[in-house]
Every structure is written in C-alpha cells, then in structure tokens.
Amino acid sequence: MDHIISEALRFAFLFSLVLSVYYLYLPQPTIATRMLSLLYLSAFVCLLYAFWNFNGKQFEVGLFNHLYVPFTFLIGPCIYFAFLDALSQEVRFHLRHLLLFLPAILTGLVLIVIYALAPEYFEYRQLDYLKGRPASFIDYLNTLGLILATILCILAGYRVREVFTWAALRKERSVRTMLTILLWAGGLTSFAMVSVSIGFLEGFFAVSALSAILLPLNFILKSRVPDLFADLELVIEEARDNPESEEYKISRLEGVDLKELQLDLDRLMRKERLFLDEDLTLKVLAQQANVKSYQLTEFLNTKLKMNFARYVNHFRVEEAIRILKQEPEASILSVAYQVGFNSKANFNLAFKSIKGMSPRQYLDSGDGPA
Structure with missing residues (x-):
C-alpha cells in the first residue's frame, strides 16, 4: 500500500x-x-x-x-x-x-x-x-x-x-x-x-x-x-435578471420615456445593427440609448421579459437565419462569427434557447432553407 x-x-x-x-x-x-x-x-x-x-x-x-x-x-x-x-x-x-x-x-x-x-x-x-x-x-x-x-x-x-x-x-x-x-x-x-x-x-x-x-x-x-x-454565463445572467426579483420592486425608470427608449433600441438594433459587434456590452448599448445601464437592465427584464444577452442574441439569431436562407451553402461557423457570436458553442446555445432546436436541426427541418 x-x-x-x-x-x-x-x-x-x-x-x-x-x-x-x-x-x-x-x-x-x-x-x-x-x-x-x-x-x-x-x-x-x-x-x-x-x-x-x-x-x-x-x-x-x-x-x-x-x-x-x-x-x-x-x-x-x-x-x-x-x-x-x-x-x-x-x-x-x-x-x-x-x-x-x-x-x-x-x-x-x-x-x-x-x-x-x-x-x-x-x-x-x-x-x-x-x-x-x-x-x-x-x-x-x-x-x-x-x-x-x-x-x-x-x-x-x-x-x-x-x-x-x-x-x-x-x-x-x-x-x-x-x-x-x-x-x-x-x-x-x-x-x-x-x-x-x-x-x-x-x-x-x-x-x-x-x-x-x-x-x-x-x-x-x-x-x-x-x-x-x-x-x-447565460445561466448566471438569467438567474440574476429575474423580473420577479426584489431589485425591481422599486422602479428606477422614473422620468424615462419608455416609448422613446423602445424606439431608440429599435433604431440601434434594426437600423444601425449594433448586435453585429461581438464586443457589444450593456454599458455601450445604454450609452447609445441615453439611459443608465441599470435602467436599461430593468427595462429589458420587466418590459421585454428578457435579459441583455438574450435580447442581443435574438437579433443575432434572426440575422443568422436570414443569411442561412439567402446563402444555403454558408457554413454555420462562418455565419456565427458574421452575426456577432465569438464561438460556435455560444451560437448553438443561443440558437437552441431561442428557436428550440440547434442550427443543424433547423437546417434539416422544414423551417430552414431548402
């Protein structure tokens, strides 16, 4: 022994x-x-x-x-x-x-x-x-x-x-x-x-x-x-950004025009397409929308019912689907990098979280490109 x-x-x-x-x-x-x-x-x-x-x-x-x-x-x-x-x-x-x-x-x-x-x-x-x-x-x-x-x-x-x-x-x-x-x-x-x-x-x-x-x-x-x-990291964010959290019992959105904020976010994400930047952070998006980071966090969690990561990934996944439909020969990895993800693993995780299936399953299903 x-x-x-x-x-x-x-x-x-x-x-x-x-x-x-x-x-x-x-x-x-x-x-x-x-x-x-x-x-x-x-x-x-x-x-x-x-x-x-x-x-x-x-x-x-x-x-x-x-x-x-x-x-x-x-x-x-x-x-x-x-x-x-x-x-x-x-x-x-x-x-x-x-x-x-x-x-x-x-x-x-x-x-x-x-x-x-x-x-x-x-x-x-x-x-x-x-x-x-x-x-x-x-x-x-x-x-x-x-x-x-x-x-x-x-x-x-x-x-x-x-x-x-x-x-x-x-x-x-x-x-x-x-x-x-x-x-x-x-x-x-x-x-x-x-x-x-x-x-x-x-x-x-x-x-x-x-x-x-x-x-x-x-x-x-x-x-x-x-x-x-x-x-x-996504699991942690979702746990911390629970809309039912005690943190949001007292709103910090007083004085913020919520309709104007929604329009600003739509402009930044749909027209300026900030989501394509893989280094996009909550702080950067909040600055572009002229609100504080904690105000943007509360708005996303309580009004849109999603955290920052899921909000950004929603646009990235939709853009990836658009590219895959237009360019069926494109590789999943290249599309992942193109729409702002920094790894294939994170892309697969976000895609499955939003669409309920992996990118490969999506391509093989009737919803994907022919």
Whole structure:
C-alpha cells in the first residue's frame, strides 16, 4: 500500500509540473491561464514535499524543509481566478487583487527572516508534526494557508449562488459539473486543513494521493470538453435578471420615456445593427440609448421579459437565419462569427434557447432553407 501511495504522489507532482508549464506557454496567454499555471506550480511544490515527507527525505538546511508553506497560500487565490475563467467571465487583474496574494509573499519573507534569526525552529519536518511533535508556528502558517483556500472556494461558489437551484441542477449539465468541482475542491482543502490541524497523518497523505486522480480528470474535462461551461454565463445572467426579483420592486425608470427608449433600441438594433459587434456590452448599448445601464437592465427584464444577452442574441439569431436562407451553402461557423457570436458553442446555445432546436436541426427541418 505504501508503494501505491508513493507512486501516486510521484505521478501527481510530476503531472502538476507538466500542467504548470503547459498553461505557462499557451499561445495568447491570459490572466486566467497564468493563474492556472501558478495553481499547478503550487500543487507541484506541495505534492513534491508530500512525496518527500512520505519517503522520509530531509534537508540539512532547515529552511528547505518548509518552502511549501508560501505555496499553500497561493492555492486559494489561484482556484478563485481559475473558477472565474471557467465561468467564461473575462478576468481582469486589478491591483486590489494583489491582496489575495499578499499572505503568500509575506509568509515567504517571514520564513526567511525567522530562519536567519532562529534556525532551530526549522529543524523539524512537517511529517514530524503529523507523527505527534507539538505544533510550531510553521505548522500554524500552513493551516492558515489551507483555511484561506477553503474560504476562497466558498467565496467562488457564493459569487454565483443564484445558479445552484434545484431546477438548474436538473436541467444544466454545466451547473452540475461546476458544483461537483467546487465541492471536490472545497472538500479536499477542508479535509487537508482538518488533517493538518489535528495531525491526522493518514488523512493528509490520502488527500495528497487523491490529487493523482483529480488533476488529470480536471485537465481532461477542460481540454476534451471545452464547451462544457459555455452556457454558464447565460445561466448566471438569467438567474440574476429575474423580473420577479426584489431589485425591481422599486422602479428606477422614473422620468424615462419608455416609448422613446423602445424606439431608440429599435433604431440601434434594426437600423444601425449594433448586435453585429461581438464586443457589444450593456454599458455601450445604454450609452447609445441615453439611459443608465441599470435602467436599461430593468427595462429589458420587466418590459421585454428578457435579459441583455438574450435580447442581443435574438437579433443575432434572426440575422443568422436570414443569411442561412439567402446563402444555403454558408457554413454555420462562418455565419456565427458574421452575426456577432465569438464561438460556435455560444451560437448553438443561443440558437437552441431561442428557436428550440440547434442550427443543424433547423437546417434539416422544414423551417430552414431548402
């Protein structure tokens, strides 16, 4: 059994290193891919130390026995940003986000300073604590890092709490998958936190070994099923923009000429055809219509009974149908890009949501072009 655990840990830290390099050198890198690279680098370091601990390795320089601790503080922030990326949200990195990474930086500096002043605190390994040695400040720091990771997993789920309804879980595969990933991530970090806190040796190595299964599964999901979460952003918007929401009990449309607003929107969408711009946002459309973003949101949700994404996609789908009827030889992908969608997956999702069938089914039906 010990041999199996050792080999599982070896595979897990090596695979983490491969994934870290893979995401680091992806073409057209984004903040999200950088976060994934850093996440897997942190996993690599923590799993490597777990492997060394399991096999009894110890460094003569005490500081080297505890360099995993700062990386523990990186796991939570990286999971949080990776989660935002999975939701197809555009991750923008602001200076305030550095606060999430500040504990990791400070922990690294604290370890170096204390080692220079009192190296005797670093004579032990994490394994010694798990086997019964009294906890040191290093063990407390490691536990705090795992607590931070657990909190950020919970916060990630809280960001889209409206989505996890019973109806959405039954209907949307992406919602079920995302909830499963969140539960696994939160559960593993929580179990690791508890194991380290109480010195549960078997639990600590069990969590580490499970990573050998979860790491490749996560990579396979993201690479082999890239469209798995394509509909999450739309599901989230629909959940948040419910016309029956308490947010609209007090209208913010006072002073707005609703007929004039409707005419302006018709002009912008039917004559100026703003929907063809794939970068069209609620803010841009509201500015063109001379209203505030929150007023346009309320108008669409309460008067037209649809959110911004569905409103724009309605025009895009109708334009796609017009093109497909006039140009039967046109490919679905080229038409999707032509009418303002940024991917075939989003086009298929919007088309099915509005027409009740996929573009291919539409073409094969009597409603499509001959």
